[in-house]
Amino acid sequence: MELVLVEWLSMAIRWLHVIAGIAWIGSSFYFIHLDLSLQPREGLPPGVQGEAWQVHGGGFYHMVKYLVAPARMPDELTWFKWEAYTTWLSGFALLVVIYYLGAELYLVDRAALDMPGWAAALVSLGTLMLAWLGYELLCRSFFAGDDRLVALIGYACLVVLTYLFTTLFSGRGAFVQIGALIGTMMVGNVFVIIIPNQKKTVAALLSGKQPDPKWGKEAKLRSVHNNYLTLPVVFLMISTHSPLLFATKYNWLIVAIVLALGPVIRHFFNSRHSGMGSPWWVWGVAAAGMGVIALLSAAGPREVKLGAASAPSFAAVEDIVLTRCSMCHTKEPLWAGIAAAPKGVTLDTAERIHAQARLIALNAARSDAMPPGNITEITAEERGILAAWFAAGAKVK
Ligand code: HEC
Structure with a gap:
């Protein structure tokens, strides 16, 4: 309630x-x-x-x-x-x-x-x-x-x-x-x-x-x-x-x-x-x-050099998202104070991660908006991996 x-x-x-x-x-x-x-x-x-x-x-x-006032002040004035x-x-x-x-x-x-x-x-x-x-x-x-x-x-x-x-x-x-x-x-x-x-x-x-x-x-x-x-x-x-x-x-x-x-x-x-x-x-x-x-x-988040890594495997990407994002972005989040997947974004399965690739890139690779306040301590290298994955077409295999 x-x-x-x-x-x-x-x-x-x-x-x-x-x-x-x-x-x-x-x-x-x-x-x-x-x-x-x-x-x-x-x-x-x-x-x-x-x-x-x-x-x-x-x-x-x-x-x-x-300019200053009329000769006689009106009885009613509207103030803004x-x-x-x-x-x-x-x-x-x-x-x-x-x-x-x-x-x-x-x-x-x-x-x-x-x-x-x-x-x-x-x-x-x-x-x-x-x-x-x-x-x-x-x-x-x-x-x-x-x-x-x-x-x-x-x-x-x-x-x-x-x-x-x-x-x-x-x-x-x-x-x-x-x-x-x-x-x-x-x-x-x-x-x-x-x-x-x-x-x-x-x-x-x-x-x-x-x-x-x-x-x-x-x-x-x-x-x-x-x-x-x-x-x-x-x-x-x-x-x-x-x-x-x-x-x-x-x-x-x-x-x-x-x-x-x-x-x-x-x-x-x-x-x-x-x-x-x-x-x-x-x-x-x-x-x-x-x-x-x-x-x-387009310069990217504070500490990351975009485009440094070569196309990473999806397993690496999945590993990052599951450890850094999914405790909040799941149907029943584990994070105290968050009751449902924020903004309806769930990131707890391979399909969901693939479907949300754009938003992941925008919020966690090309910017450091997520995780909020870097609560889950994602590293600059991990952001680089997410960016490279998205740049290479966000493939699942
Ligand atoms: C501590 C919990 C938490 C973690 C961990 C977290 N998020 Fe979020 N996420 C939120 C909250 C809260 C919002 C809603 C923000 C708002 O109200 O604008 C959100 C919003 C989002 C959105 C929606 C943004 C939009 O434009 O609507 C995306 C996408 C997202 N997060 C991706 C991620 C990714 C990717 C990670 C991991 C790298 C991550 N989040 C980690 C709490 C979290």
């Missing part, structure tokens, strides 16, 4: 997390587009930056943006914040349920750093909070006047942290950790700067005072950061389904490229929506970046 409950709970939180994320990113993309497409015109009310006409769902919308908060709360719940409670399987990697699950969870939580504090300090430091410098320093720090996480955690754990860290920075921006500054502005206006323009400027910088971080964070969250990305030698470099590609791609849309033309070169850069990622992901 506990098993069913945990499975159901993690599915329900996952669903909520994706829906909240869609709502947050959707509304933020919408408002960025709206903001950029506003056009000034004669005869608009005082204090209005511009207007935009939109059509959707059978009606026409006439949007105007008041729970999308962001719900995304973080559900994401953090998932981090705890999957990666902290299941740290032995998903966060720890004996080949990277052998530590108990609880220690890995503490390291993850501690670095998450420290990195967020560091980001807040950076945005308030004496570099703060120079937005480009802040972005460059931020980028360099994220790449260094990614590299650090790949030496502390499993590849999958490292990707989720850096994704969670960026997500925390983004929600922190909403929670600590953007919404409080909007509240201060509204309060000042209601009491007839002039709002400090600094509040708007701070909020703008944070929302630009969020705009540029959105695409990389989504990449990181879904990359845990792709062993070639997170469990190969240059995984940290792949993240570094994606962190740079996100802003480049956003630049295309930002420029286009503000009527400054479409910088088509962006897609050339994006395609080149994705090509480099594909090449890097």
